[in-house]
Amino acid sequence: MKRAIVLLSGGIDSTTTLYLAKKQSYKCSALIFDYGQRHKKEIRAAVEVAKRAKVAYRVIRISLPWKGSSLLDIKKKIPINRKFKGIPSTYVPARNTIFLSFALSYAEATDAEAIFIGAHALDFSGYPDCRPEYFKSFQRVVEKGTKKKNIKILTPLINMTKAEIIRLGIKLGAPLDLTWSCYKGGKRPCGVCDSCRLREKGFLRYNKIS
Amino acid sequence: MKRAIVLLSGGIDSTTTLYLAKKQSYKCSALIFDYGQRHKKEIRAAVEVAKRAKVAYRVIRISLPWKGSSLLDIKKKIPINRKFKGIPSTYVPARNTIFLSFALSYAEATDAEAIFIGAHALDFSGYPDCRPEYFKSFQRVVEKGTKKKNIKILTPLINMTKAEIIRLGIKLGAPLDLTWSCYKGGKRPCGVCDSCRLREKGFLRYNKIS
Numbered sequence: 001m002k003r004a005i006v007l008l009s010g011g012i013d014s015t016t017t018l019y020l021a022k023k024q025s026y027k028c029s030a031l032i033f034d035y036g037q038r039h040k041k042e043i044r045a046a047v048e049v050a051k052r053a054k055v056a057y058r059v060i061r062i063s064l065p066w067k068g069s070s071l072l073d074i075k076k077k078i079p080i081n082r083k084f085k086g087i088p089s090t091y092v093p094a095r096n097t098i099f100l101s102f103a104l105s106y107a108e109a110t111d112a113e114a115i116f117i118g119a120h121a122l123d124f125s126g127y128p129d130c131r132p133e134y135f136k137s138f139q140r141v142v143e144k145g146t147k148k149k150n151i152k153i154l155t156p157l158i159n160m161t162k163a164e165i166i167r168l169g170i171k172l173g174a175p176l177d178l179t180w181s182c183y184k185g186g187k188r189p190c191g192v193c194d195s196c197r198l199r200e201k202g203f204l205r206y207n208k209i210s
Numbered sequence: 211m212k213r214a215i216v217l218l219s220g221g222i223d224s225t226t227t228l229y230l231a232k233k234q235s236y237k238c239s240a241l242i243f244d245y246g247q248r249h250k251k252e253i254r255a256a257v258e259v260a261k262r263a264k265v266a267y268r269v270i271r272i273s274l275p276w277k278g279s280s281l282l283d284i285k286k287k288i289p290i291n292r293k294f295k296g297i298p299s300t301y302v303p304a305r306n307t308i309f310l311s312f313a314l315s316y317a318e319a320t321d322a323e324a325i326f327i328g329a330h331a332l333d334f335s336g337y338p339d340c341r342p343e344y345f346k347s348f349q350r351v352v353e354k355g356t357k358k359k360n361i362k363i364l365t366p367l368i369n370m371t372k373a374e375i376i377r378l379g380i381k382l383g384a385p386l387d388l389t390w391s392c393y394k395g396g397k398r399p400c401g402v403c404d405s406c407r408l409r410e411k412g413f414l415r416y417n418k419i420s
Binding site for chain 2: 063092104110133137143
């Protein structure tokens with residue numbers, strides 16, 4: 001049976017990606033990161049999703065003491081009602097490169113043939129490490145820097161809108177009700193951070209097209 | 211003053227690289243990894259080197275529970291008196307990609323303009339992530355996946371022999387006496403693992419050419 005590592009953040013995108021990988025007959029292992037986020041809600045959501053999906057999962061704890069992001073530094077404010085221009089303060093330097101490098105190590109050590117990541121570059125916050133050209137460059141790192149060489153970095157959602165991702169997730173039976181998007185860790189989603197707004201926009205459009 | 215992150219393992223190569231970066235007028239921050247190695251000797255050596263060099267340093271602890279290397283898995287044997295052919299069991303999947311990704315995050319968050327890594331591809335163990343083409347591919351990841359884009363990955367030793375590195379280190383006043391190379395963590399170096407043999411070969415040739 002072909003095996004895959006799936007990066008799981010606890011949001012809609014990675015949850016849908018996990019269910020897509022399962023649908024494509026991969027035996028999946030989910031990789032969840034505790035990297036000093038402002039809150040643990042998304043980590044708990046990711047664990048719940050992995051359990052519901054009945055896949056193996058690991059929570060990897062890493063420390064980024066230099067922070068460099070409002071997602072990690074509670075002294076900085078999370079931007080609200082932002083115009084989606086430029087790279088916001090929630091960008092975490094090299095986050096996807098760190099996540100992918102751990103996933104690559106895991107994949108190579110356990111003979112997995114693919115790494116799934118739910119990044120997309122349409123309804124997104126403008127992070128450079130979510131764009132197709134970034135993933136192409138990381139694929140070269142796999143080819144040049146590993147023994148196995150042919151582990152594939154798969155980004156099946158890369159050209160999808162949030163509404164299309166939600167539609168796909170629902171079609172696949174992904175437990176979107178368990179997911180958490182808000183950058184803040186309040187009792188309820190704040191509704192005004194980028195992540196909340198993209199989620200809301202996605203559901204509104206999904207309701208229109210459904 | 212220009213700033214650099216220097217990956218420091220506690221061996222000859224990274225120690226020489228740190229002193230070279232200092233010589234080139236970089237204000238250096240050393241990044242040391244505790245990644246589940248068989249022993250802590252090299253970590254202590256790296257800390258001693260950083261102190262002697264009077265540079266800031268951070269020890270980052272990471273967990274690679276899937277292991278995939280005889281350097282991490284005490285149930286596996288470290289190869290001894292090996293013919294230097296193929297990739298040995300001491301290869302750690304994606305190790306340099308993980309180290310560079312943290313260094314990249316650190317560099318971007320703190321406005322450093324360069325990352326130094328003491329890899330070289332002549333007297334080496336055959337690890338794929340020590341070859342020039344690998345570092346070129348990682349440089350593309352920097353360009354495509356970060357906000358700052360222009361952080362340089364510098365590998366000044368890449369085409370040097372071990373003897374040449376030792377000569378350079380001594381010339382720069384690098385405290386090679388503080389370094390540790392042996393893969394095992396005994397009281398004294400074992401003398402027969404790849405790392406001991408490359409070190410010995412380097413010093414023997416250095417003595418001949420000096």
